[in-house]
Ligand SMILES: Nc1nc2c(c(=O)[nH]1)N[C@H]1C(S)=C(S)[C@@H](COP(=O)(O)OP(=O)(O)OC[C@H]3O[C@@H](n4cnc5c(N)ncnc54)[C@H](O)[C@@H]3O)O[C@H]1N2
């Protein structure tokens with residue numbers, strides 16, 4: 325069996341960067357930008373008034389304390405001009421700074437009476453409360469690099485540069501399949517020997533966190549039917565995700581069916597707990613992920629391996645986060661132990677508090693955890709205060 329890092333290395337080899345597509349501006353949030361974005365004009369495009377108040381010529385500050393108001397320069401109006409240097413213009417935030425002015429004094433520092441503005445203090449200087457044309461970027465400057473995650477601030481830049489269509493990495497078409505004759509739909513009342521199929525919805529939710537909409541289906545524990553269904557699904561989807569049927573049981577048909585369908589199995593079994601029977605294979609450009617059926621195994625393997633694959637598909641470096649173990653833990657097997665934890669923050673440090681559970685089949689306590697700490701296989705005692713890699717279940721930017 326291979327180690328966690330060996331498994332991730334294999335995945336890196338078999339995940340190619342995804343194709344590029346164009347999407348509308350409306351649909352680009354949480355996608356990965358696949359082009360550089362340049363400024364179509366200076367930013368800001370004009371000397372911009374940054375406070376509501378009056379605009380004056382700063383060299384007048386040595387001579388006078390009060391200014392006759394000539395006019396108002398509102399935002400959205402063409403640039404006006406101050407006629408006489410001893411006067412001022414009222415100006416609004418977002419307006420163009422009028423010609424012959426270089427200093428904005430906010431209303432809070434003025435008293436205005438009978439059309440005359442009097443300064444309440446003398447601590448003013450040239451260019452205060454103005455946002456100089458081109459100070460943030462010049463026309464033609466690169467504002468965003470290909471590979472940027474499109475979050476709300478990035479979307480703002482795409483809007484201000486007038487991008488109505490954006491090149492992004494295509495979202496892979498994914499089908500999530502449950503297997504197992506004990507599973508019934510969530511709308512059913514299970515018989516005593518049955519359970520509702522929950523793993524596929526965990527996977528669907530985890531994919532939605534990555535902005536991937538995936539379908540779910542159920543396949544029976546029947547080799548011929550699995551063969552036929554998976555063959556068809558491979559024609560239609562880029563990637564198939566399975567939960568269950570990858571271990572040693574008489575009805576764990578997936579590894580055999582995959583081989584019969586010509587799928588090359590690159591990983592089957594990783595020195596870890598949970599998730600030991602994890603499977604990954606490819607056929608042409610298509611990939612299959614076989615997550616072990618126990619709920620924690622499914623979710624942990626999704627985060628360790630699918631997200632690793634997806635980072636490569638997006639051309640992004642995976643995130644490496646670390647946290648402080650907040651309780652001593654012993655684990656005597658030569659396996660990487662992915663310990664369920666609930667995180668907290670103290671003095672700016674992420675603390676990982678182990679969540680007690682009865683094993684990888686314990687869905688109840690899985691829901692109380694917000695991630696897992698990966699404790700290395702080489703040790704069996706892990707002390708409070710030691711630092712280990714942490715993976716969060718909830719999306720915090722991949
Ligand atoms: N002789 C051995 N037995 C087992 C081994 C082993 O190495 N030797 N490995 C164990 C480990 S570790 C795991 S993990 C499980 C993985 O088994 P499978 O991937 O084959 O999964 P199943 O047998 O189909 O199911 C296991 C368990 O998970 C439940 N399950 C499956 N799918 C769902 C779903 N969509 N929603 C909710 N629960 C689901 C299923 O009912 C089973 O209880 O094998 C061990 N055995």
Ligand code: MOO
Nearest residue numbers: 598599600621684
């Ligand atoms: O290692 Mo299995 O993944 O415990 O349930």
Ligand SMILES: [Mg+2]
Nearest residue numbers: 569571573576
């Ligand atoms: Mg099994």
